Amino acid sequence: MNDLEKQLAFILEIDKLKAVYRQTTVKEDKNRSENSAEHSWHIALTAQLLQEYAEYSIDINRVVKMLLIHDIIEIDAGDLFAFAETKDHDLQALKEEKAAQRLFGLLPKQQYNEYKTLWFEFEAAETHDAQFAKSMDRILPLVQNMNNQGGSWVKHKVKQSQVLARNSYLQFIAPKLWEYVISQTDLAVSNGWLIKD
Amino acid sequence: MNDLEKQLAFILEIDKLKAVYRQTTVKEDKNRSENSAEHSWHIALTAQLLQEYAEYSIDINRVVKMLLIHDIIEIDAGDLFAFAETKDHDLQALKEEKAAQRLFGLLPKQQYNEYKTLWFEFEAAETHDAQFAKSMDRILPLVQNMNNQGGSWVKHKVKQSQVLARNSYLQFIAPKLWEYVISQTDLAVSNGWLIKD
Numbered sequence: 001m002n003d004l005e006k007q008l009a010f011i012l013e014i015d016k017l018k019a020v021y022r023q024t025t026v027k028e029d030k031n032r033s034e035n036s037a038e039h040s041w042h043i044a045l046t047a048q049l050l051q052e053y054a055e056y057s058i059d060i061n062r063v064v065k066m067l068l069i070h071d072i073i074e075i076d077a078g079d080l081f082a083f084a085e086t087k088d089h090d091l092q093a094l095k096e097e098k099a100a101q102r103l104f105g106l107l108p109k110q111q112y113n114e115y116k117t118l119w120f121e122f123e124a125a126e127t128h129d130a131q132f133a134k135s136m137d138r139i140l141p142l143v144q145n146m147n148n149q150g151g152s153w154v155k156h157k158v159k160q161s162q163v164l165a166r167n168s169y170l171q172f173i174a175p176k177l178w179e180y181v182i183s184q185t186d187l188a189v190s191n192g193w194l195i196k197d
Numbered sequence: 198m199n200d201l202e203k204q205l206a207f208i209l210e211i212d213k214l215k216a217v218y219r220q221t222t223v224k225e226d227k228n229r230s231e232n233s234a235e236h237s238w239h240i241a242l243t244a245q246l247l248q249e250y251a252e253y254s255i256d257i258n259r260v261v262k263m264l265l266i267h268d269i270i271e272i273d274a275g276d277l278f279a280f281a282e283t284k285d286h287d288l289q290a291l292k293e294e295k296a297a298q299r300l301f302g303l304l305p306k307q308q309y310n311e312y313k314t315l316w317f318e319f320e321a322a323e324t325h326d327a328q329f330a331k332s333m334d335r336i337l338p339l340v341q342n343m344n345n346q347g348g349s350w351v352k353h354k355v356k357q358s359q360v361l362a363r364n365s366y367l368q369f370i371a372p373k374l375w376e377y378v379i380s381q382t383d384l385a386v387s388n389g390w391l392i393k394d
Contacts, residue, residue, distance in 0.1 A: 007246050018235045019226035029216035038215045041238035061258040
């Protein structure tokens, strides 16, 4: 295959992300489950819109690129609920690495290296770009659940401490958004949408 | 409302794009209709992947930004099928301008100006960035239809000349992709997926 054929094969393969469903629901569409492709769009835009709250210098274009590809591995590995058991998260990490090899491996070599490296950077969350990207990926479901009477939190009986732990990157990378998250989880507790602990 | 509240209001409002359905279908998800949010994700990544075929210098980050927002106006204006009548396209353009005012108007002033200007640039398609963005938005449904036994072309009895006219930006902005489009439409005609004229 020439490069264009490889790129088009990848473009068609990732169509499958539209069939990977998450725990969050789309309020405006009869509360059907959200899929990871539309989530990826939403989160890329969210990062652009909220970039001014980053406490450290970030390259927003790299952040957007990371977020556009961050869930592609779910085509093979599936979506794991954020508040699943630790052992499930460990198994998931292995599945995702294998998925990254296969899926990005459809691309020409240079793009394969670029995307795989970017995805590993996102997963490791050691750079400011990755930390900001990851924190956007975590604050958006909170915003959606708050707008949807607790949404997936209620269904899965989630605790306030779990949501705070999951959003704790914000404390460092975007303190103003961290304050917002704290106040929203307090409100969720008082509404009975999160369990106080 | 402060800026963060305005930004979050916009982020929640655009959730509605996940409920705007297009003519293209998602082959891997029982051929259900594709929505404009997941399409926006797909097209933003397609532009990044195919940027090397741009004949002129483009700023891929602006292209991606355009593509992430290009369909938001459909929340108010709906999606019009690409091969609808000209008078319907004229009416649609008016609806979309109004939609851009209302939707981007939810954002703080500076972001409102930035996004509205970017959307107008996309629509006008006079810059290389906008032409490349627009041509990506048009080549992707072709790739999807070719992978789906003609998809929406067959359903709506579309002619080869219509698909070529719709993809004609490529002739100028990405000649190698234009050649690909011609060969694919020839193949579609011989498969009975497009009408020869």
